[in-house]
Amino acid sequence: xxxxxSPGPDAIRLAFSxxxxxxxxxxxxxxxxxxxxVRDVNAAVLDDDPALSAHLxxxxxxxxxGDERHGAIRLGTAAELSDIxxxxxxxxxxxxxxxxxxxxxxxxxxxxxxxxxAAALAACPFRIFTSLIRLELIEDAxxxxxxxxxxxxxxxxxxxxxxxxxxxEAGEALDEHxxxxxxxxxxxxxxxxxxxxxxxxxxxxxxxxHRLIADVVCFQGPHINHLTPRTLDIDQVQAxxxxxxxxxxxxxxxxxxxxxxILLRQTSFKALEEAIAFTTPDGATVAGHHTARFGEIEQxxxxxxxxxxxxxxxxxxxxxxxxxxxxxxQILRDVFTAFPDTWDGMRQQGLxxxxxxxxxxxxxxxxxxRDGLDVEGLIAAGFLACDPLVYEDFLPVSAAGIFQSNxxxxxxxxxxxxxxxxxFEAALGRPVLDELALYTTQQVTSLRQALxxxxxxxx
Ligand code: OOG
Ligand code: NI
Numbered sequence: 154x155x156x157x158x159s160p161g162p163d164a165i166r167l168a169f170s171x172x173x174x175x176x177x178x179x180x181x182x183x184x185x186x187x188x189x190x191v192r193d194v195n196a197a198v199l200d201d202d203p204a205l206s207a208h209l210x211x212x213x214x215x216x217x218x219g220d221e222r223h224g225a226i227r228l229g230t231a232a233e234l235s236d237i238x239x240x241x242x243x244x245x246x247x248x249x250x251x252x253x254x255x256x257x258x259x260x261x262x263x264x265x266x267x268x269x270x271a272a273a274l275a276a277c278p279f280r281i282f283t284s285l286i287r288l289e290l291i292e293d294a295x296x297x298x299x300x301x302x303x304x305x306x307x308x309x310x311x312x313x314x315x316x317x318x319x320x321x322e323a324g325e326a327l328d329e330h331x332x333x334x335x336x337x338x339x340x341x342x343x344x345x346x347x348x349x350x351x352x353x354x355x356x357x358x359x360x361x362x363h364r365l366i367a368d369v370v371c372f373q374g375p376h377i378n379h380l381t382p383r384t385l386d387i388d389q390v391q392a393x394x395x396x397x398x399x400x401x402x403x404x405x406x407x408x409x410x411x412x413x414x415i416l417l418r419q420t421s422f423k424a425l426e427e428a429i430a431f432t433t434p435d436g437a438t439v440a441g442h443h444t445a446r447f448g449e450i451e452q453x454x455x456x457x458x459x460x461x462x463x464x465x466x467x468x469x470x471x472x473x474x475x476x477x478x479x480x481x482x483q484i485l486r487d488v489f490t491a492f493p494d495t496w497d498g499m500r501q502q503g504l505x506x507x508x509x510x511x512x513x514x515x516x517x518x519x520x521x522x523r524d525g526l527d528v529e530g531l532i533a534a535g536f537l538a539c540d541p542l543v544y545e546d547f548l549p550v551s552a553a554g555i556f557q558s559n560x561x562x563x564x565x566x567x568x569x570x571x572x573x574x575x576x577f578e579a580a581l582g583r584p585v586l587d588e589l590a591l592y593t594t595q596q597v598t599s600l601r602q603a604l605x606x607x608x609x610x611x612x
Contacts, residue, residue, distance in 0.1 A: 159326035162245030163276035166268065169244055169336050170220060170279035173343065177224075177380045180345050180446075181425060184380060186397050187448050191382045191390055192219070198385040205385070212508070212540050213275035221383040223280040223451070223547075226343060226375040227261060227368060229304040231580030233375070234285050236310045238581055240339055241266045243321045245273055246281065248585045250546050251577060255568040257553030259560075260290040260363050262577050264585050265547050271508075271595055274545060282547055285580060286369045290568055291362045300359060300370045303351060309374045314338035343377040345427075345446070353431040353439050364560050368445050379421070379449045387418050387452035394422065399448065402558040406551035408465065409486040412494050414454025415505065416465065416544045421449040421555050447559045455496075455541035456592045461504030464492060469550060496541060501529065506592040507539040508599045511606035523607055528600070537603055542595055546588045 160168070178185040195218060199206045209215040228234050238248060246266040254261050261284035268274050288304075291297040317335050321327060327335060349356055349371045360367035369375070384390045388410055394401045399422050407418040425446050430438045457465060472481075472488045492504075499505040515523065515536030523536055531537035578584050604612050 159328055160332050163273055165332055166244035166279050167277040169339060170277055172336050172340050173224060174222060174380060176340055177377060183399055183448055188382055190393055190397055191384045191450060194389050195385045214543060217275055217278055218383060221278055222380050223282060224377050224380045225282040226377060227284045227286060228375050229286055229369045233309055234580045235582040239318045240310060243318055243335060248581060250588045251574050251585050252549045252552060253573060254553055255287060258566045259553055259556045260287045260365060261285060262287065262573055267545060269591055278545060285577060286366060296358055296362060303370050309342050311338050342374055345376045346373040347428060348430045352433055353441055356431060378445050379447050381449040381451050384450050384452050387420060387450055390450050391420050404481050406554045407548060409489050413496055415457060416454055417548055418452045419449060419551055419555060421447050421558050423447055423559060449555060453543050455505040456544040457505055458503055459589055468492060506542040506596045508542055508595060509537060509539045509603040511603045512536055512538050515607050520608055523609060528612060536607060542592055
């Protein structure tokens with residue numbers, strides 16, 4: 154008998170990402186509307202801009218665009234974070250980066266689970282922004298203990314799923330049947346539950362401590378709270394949303410619109426007020442409501458180096474201190490004129506990461522013409538091409554803005570700064586990967602290969 158085919162992590166991730174999208178489309182109709190709008194705008198942009206199309210085809214982004222999305226979940230305990238890390242590992246998703254949102258008044262800290270290699274990213278870049286609630290930030294000790302006790306009772310990952318994960322960890326290949334079970338069981342973790350696991354009074358008290366705490370503690374599991382498609386023109390989608398019955402938040406988070414896009418621009422909208430059934434101590438149910446799920450779109454640009462990121466952070470901070478009566482967008486654009494807006498400028502100043510490749514002209518040129526040129530000389534001569542690496546991660550200030558836009562008033566509180574990263578990594582069961590190191594590796598590997606192709610291993 155021929156051995157059963159074993160889908161690899163990329164195929165499992167793609168299948169899961171599609172299943173998640175289908176489930177969310179069913180649960181949140183506005184998400185479906187948004188997907189259609191984004192697809193139409195992307196098609197129009199590609200039609201109008203052949204240079205952009207060619208660029209995206211060269212970098213592998215065109216092929217993945219229709220399936221590209223990120224989601225977000227919020228977990229309650231260290232054990233949940235560790236279990237989820239093991240489940241996501243089956244799909245080739247690793248924790249990248251540490252985001253301390255408490256600094257921005259939101260009682261969570263987070264990482265992004267995503268694929269890391271160039272081939273895996275091209276196959277399916279599905280990412281999940283994963284937050285762990287920080288109960289230690291609840292001031293009322295009795296309420297804190299109550300919340301911890303409620304969370305200690307729930308299991309978000311089924312024994313069947315953990316058995317599959319354990320087989321994967323033991324080096325066993327999962328066959329088609331195992332994989333479809335894996336996708337089904339994993340999807341269950343993130344499904345919406347319209348019945349709370351607590352009585353209304355507990356919900357109300359936790360809600361008063363912080364809405365996010367109620368969202369995490371009072372339900373059966375960590376429902377997916379948004380799925381975000383990638384658009385090629387966020388300003389256009391934002392402008393078209395109202396005509397499709399969607400009201401976006403007022404400002405787009407992140408950098409201003411630019412000729413050479415950098416990092417990540419995002420905007421969100423409130424999706425639903427959900428009817429919830431709460432229990433009462435005598436077993437009856439009471440009707441209430443809760444808002445948790447929303448919609449979001451993102452536009453991705455180039456990954457920035459440490460220097461580029463420092464410049465971005467400085468300009469963004471400067472923008473936020475100016476209140477001179479002009480609209481925020483205009484101040485943002487003005488302040489960001491200090492950030493070079495050409496690929497050559499950003500490369501020469503070491504602000505963005507690039508992927509390098511030898512060009513056909515470079516490969517066929519005389520060695521005598523290539524020798525003696527440095528990297529910039531090879532680029533100027535047309536022997537070496539480079540494309541910016543797309544930013545695959547998230548931005549803490551933007552994430553705080555996305556959280557807050559869906560929390561209503563009182564979403565921001567003052568928390569004392571702390572070094573919670575070590576506790577987060579201990580809960581996770583491993584350190585998070587450093588995103589700058591990942592981009593550096595991609596850049597260095599591609600440059601080394603390109604120079605070797607040009608016979609210039611001396612550089
Ligand atoms: C996550 C908010 C952050 C993003 O895209 O920056 C986020 C959440 O609301 O759970 O998704
Ligand atoms: Ni998001």
